[in-house]
Amino acid sequence: MSANKSYSLQSHDLASSIQQVQSQVSHCMKKATLFFGKHFDHPTSNFKQKGKAAGTAHLHKNELRFNYFMYQQDESLFIETVVPHEVAHIIVYQIYGNKVRPHGKEWQAVMKKIYHLEPNRTHNFDIPLPKQSYTYQCQCQQHVFTIRRHNNAQKGTQYICKLCRSSLSFLAQHS
């Protein structure tokens, strides 16, 4: 069945991607162990991160979540910057606990002294489009609506195209 084939191909890609992320996590953990002369508990890693964040560190679960959408945009940039950023949160938490600020001077020192990176809080990856979008049609073109606008339109709000001045009507939903 072709559907099965494409699914297994995709999951293979995902598996090798998560392997690449995990080996970089290990590499970053090793560097921290060498630097501090201390053992750290290795976090688990996955691609559960969605939305605007490139990654998040779930300190109590010792879990790192990474954004696959952004990873795919530039794998090496992601591996070189996002992974150390999140690992640095794990290191700082395992040394200082909750006593320090997430991107405070302790985290910045780990980024600079161990990973030789600029301690940037933000990333430049593209942010995904809203998961659900709605296409509307006027007399001259198609417009993409978010769910919020779509709901307003369905409740009676009239949207007018700035170009052709005709009112928009619902065409299709994408998810």
Ligand SMILES: [Zn+2]
């Ligand atoms: Zn951070």
Ligand SMILES: [Zn+2]
């Ligand atoms: Zn128009």
